Amino acid sequence: MSTNTHVAETYSAKTQKFFRKRLKDLHARFASQLRGEAELVQKHGGGAKDVYEVYGDREMRAFETDSCEGLRGGEVQQISLREVRDAYLEPVGKAIEQLRKDVDRPLRVLEVGCGNATNLMLLNQRFPGVAFSGIDIAEGRIAEGRKYWGERLTSVELAQASATDLSLFADKSFDLVYSVCALEQIPYSLGDAVREMVRLADRRIVCVEPVFEFGNEAQRLYNVVSDQVRTLLPELVRQCTTVERHGLLPTLHNPLNPVGLLVATP
Ligand SMILES: C[S@@+](CC[C@H](N)C(=O)[O-])C[C@H]1O[C@@H](n2cnc3c(N)ncnc32)[C@H](O)[C@@H]1O
Structure with a gap:
């Protein structure tokens, strides 16, 4: 039964009119807030792999x-x-610096949903001696990154895999597992992706992702319309021992879709 039929069967004509008017107002409001964001919604919404x-x-x-x-x-x-990317990577760099003090051997770091490995390239240049790895579901993106960044990625291991099944790695294979605007694209199996991050991370998890709870109204609408993750914070709280840092990043490429930071102990 459609909502309209349900409303028609259940409510008086006056109440139906009230609902129709509210619905029309909401549509108009959504449409005006999302105008200009349409292209981004197309780019970042479902079908990410293709x-x-x-x-x-x-x-x-x-x-x-x-x-x-x-x-x-x-x-x-x-x-x-x-500069935007440096700002997004700042908390990852901080975590690496901290862990290097605590761990008496070369650090092992994994980026989940690394795309064309731009983040890994920057971190690899900045932290020689750290063993960096990255996975992404889109093989073509990894290949483009490998070709474009060339020698700047030489010691970085890259593999095609879904964040939801990282069985190619053993438990606790990494000291730090992080993601940047990648978990946002896994709305229906986020629990599996977080479970894999918790399984693989020995010491720290850093997520630089839109966080629904910290978003303004425009971002929440954007998250809903583009079908992005809305449950990252509760999922981390549920699966991690502690979530010790959370907040918004101060530098953003898209003020309508602010990016949050979550730092957790697996
Ligand atoms: C917005 S891009 C961010 C890429 C990279 N983290 C960066 O900051 O440049 C999102 C990436 O997540 C990847 N992705 C989407 N779903 C995925 C999944 N289930 N497993 C692994 N990667 C996924 C996409 O292929 C894409 O490369």
């Missing part, structure tokens, strides 16, 4: 030269894509 398989090297080229309108220190300004 979209990303054919991305090519444009994102990597843009990363080296372009800037975007973004939020810095509470102000919308023009920011280089390099």
Whole structure:
């Protein structure tokens, strides 16, 4: 039975009119808030694998030269894509620095949903001696990254796999497991992806992802319409021993879709 039939059968004409008016108002509000975001919704919504398989090297080229309108220190300004990425990676770098003090051997670090491995390339340059690995569901993206970054990725291990099944790695294979805007794309099997991260991480998990609870109204609408994850924080709280840091990142490439930070002990 459709909602409309249900409403028609159950409510008086006056009440039906009330519901129809509220529904129309809501549609108008959603549409105006999401106008301009439509392209992003297409890009980041369902079917991520197919979209990303054919991305090519444009994102990597843009990363080296372009800037975007973004939020810095509470102000919308023009920011280089390099600076945005550095800001997203700052908590991952901090975790690596901390773990290097605690662990008396080369650190092992995994990025889940690494895409074209731009983050891994930057971290690999900054932290020689750390053993970096990355997985992504889109084989084509990994191949593009390998080709584009060349020697800058030499010691980095990359593999095609889904975050929801990382059986290619043994338990506690890594000291740190992190993700950047990747878990956001796994709305229906997030629990499996987090379970794998908890299984593989010996010491720390860092997620740089949109977090529904920290979002403004526009972001929540965006998350719903683009069918992105809405349950990351509760899922980490449920599966990890502790979630010790959580909040919004101060530098953002898209103020309408702010990115949060969650740091957890598996
Ligand atoms: C927005 S991109 C971010 C890539 C990278 N983390 C970065 O910051 O550049 C999201 C990535 O998640 C990957 N992805 C989506 N679903 C996945 C899954 N189930 N397992 C592994 N990777 C997945 C996509 O293929 C894509 O490369």
